[in-house]
Amino acid sequence: MQRIRHALVVFVxxxxxxxxxxxxxxxxxLSAVDTASGGGAPIWFETRLYFGVGPADGHSxxxxxxxxxxxLDDVVTPRFPxxxxxxxxxxxxxxxxxxSPERLRSKELLIIHRNTPADRAGIEAIRDAWKQRTxxxxxxxxxxxxxxxx
Numbered sequence: 001m002q003r004i005r006h007a008l009v010v011f012v013x014x015x016x017x018x019x020x021x022x023x024x025x026x027x028x029x030l031s032a033v034d035t036a037s038g039g040g041a042p043i044w045f046e047t048r049l050y051f052g053v054g055p056a057d058g059h060s061x062x063x064x065x066x067x068x069x070x071x072l073d074d075v076v077t078p079r080f081p082x083x084x085x086x087x088x089x090x091x092x093x094x095x096x097x098x099x100s101p102e103r104l105r106s107k108e109l110l111i112i113h114r115n116t117p118a119d120r121a122g123i124e125a126i127r128d129a130w131k132q133r134t135x136x137x138x139x140x141x142x143x144x145x146x147x148x149x150x
Contacts, residue, residue, distance in 0.1 A: 044148035047123050049109040050140040051130055052091060056103035067133075068107060075129045076109065079122035085110040112148050
């Protein structure tokens, strides 16, 4: 019984290895890592920016949506014309010293980009422009290296 179990395990492992090695190669038009440098360093980064666009209750969402669209068209898209994603989210923000959080309709802006000085400056310009236009104190930024393929 032990020999049969061992043979079955070996067979399954060989089958898995054969399937993995026969999988088709990725047909990416843009590489996920910088192979030219030989270091295999990631060249794609994901930045998520979070914008409060208006109170969750008791306010005209249409006005907030129009303001967001103008901002997206005027400030964001010119800096990242190749593409981006926007997701409607609910957020909460509690100012220091306040008893309860402010509940907000929010936007999550997702940009996949290279980690270049121009892209980093573009992201900071977007954050600064939103704060200047709205008077908000902050725009949350989360950036991380990603394995991306297009």
